[in-house]
Amino acid sequence: MPRPLTYISLVLVAASLIPIGMVFKSRSVRSRQETRIQVVYDMDSQFHFRAQSENPFFADGRSMRLAPEGTVARGALRNDDPFFNGTVEGDTLFVTQFPLEVDSGLLDRGQERYDIFCATCHGLTGDGNGLTHIRAAALAEGTWTPPTDLASASVIERPAGHLYNTIKNGIRNMPAYGSQIPPRDRWAIVSYVRALQLSRNATMRDVPPELRGELPR
């Protein structure tokens, strides 16, 4: 084969390895940050909007529209003060009784929700030593208020409706959780906080006699 031809074909063979090399490189490099490679578009992105996607039609760019102010969606009327606000009907006084039946199902739900939403600050037992508090204290964040011990006398004395309101609207330096936790779950958490208060202040007399022997001393 004439020399130049040999060289040209060698160069071509070498060049053909580059795309393959690129493919394997992009496979082995894990965190690729370029935009996603999309070879065939098909109908992958269609002209409709999904929840939380951007919609250039509206000024605020949200495809999920917020309800116009002063309107109530059908079935979403919240005119049951004790249940939705934790207050006595037509008053601002907090209810002391639960406006729904408290059973073990509600308590279990409360435990699960408490562990999700409250434990990170107040700790799994409500003593105020959640991981976020520990971290904030370690970072010496001057603006951080230690979360209240939920079994302290002041919180035990609060009426149930006050605890409900604390979750819904927050209190002093504690943020509001109303947007993250729906009403029934708020009551479930209140019931579990009551259970934590009982258990943290329990004495030997609260344990049924036949079980006392099983407790570690």
Place this chain on the structure above:
Amino acid sequence: MAPENRDHSQGGSSGTGEPRNEKFVFPRWTNRLVELSIVLVVGGLIYATVLITGVFSPENSAIGYAPVQPVPYSHAVHAGELDIDCRYCHTGVETGAQATLPPASTCMNCHKYIKLESELLEPVRLAVETGEPIRWIRVHDLPDFTFFNHAGHIQSGVGCVSCHGRVDNMEVVEQVERLTMGWCLDCHRDPDSELRPEALVTAMDWHPEGDPAVLGGKLRAEGEIDPSTDCNTCHR
């Protein structure tokens, strides 16, 4: 040009049917052109196959996708070290199709008091002030012609880790599964080893004692879990 006068040029092309130019001889190496062209064709086919499967495969185009987000939010810190439950932020995951990303106000629950001067959190503060949402870049994205629903999976006890990997160890969220139809069907045909008690769906490092398929089989029978492989489950 008169053919008779040609003494050396390409022969055999004058169209009279008789080669007139006997002086032209193909060089010896051209004898190997036949073999060479076979090698070229076969090699080219193999080359094209490797390249096309390489470029098109989800291992290449989807797995490992980890875009840079507008705020360097770290799951490794929040969901890992601080052990915040996934549902604290992704509140829709148990009840809706979408897991939903948290609004900036959720971040402010803590960041109103922690790291409130941090440069990195500037976009979050801006979002809360102006009401302009933070534009997070989507990582996991199915084609729009498919239907997916988180709630159905979470309520059946499929853990986040089965589809998203160890998010609680990720500084930047990256896709670890293929998210192709074959991948969905693999599990829909035989979900046993991926099922867990519903309360543990967000426990990222949970492993059942013993064979996962045994526990999964039990849960599946109890919950009457029977993922469908009908086309209209996912294409509707």
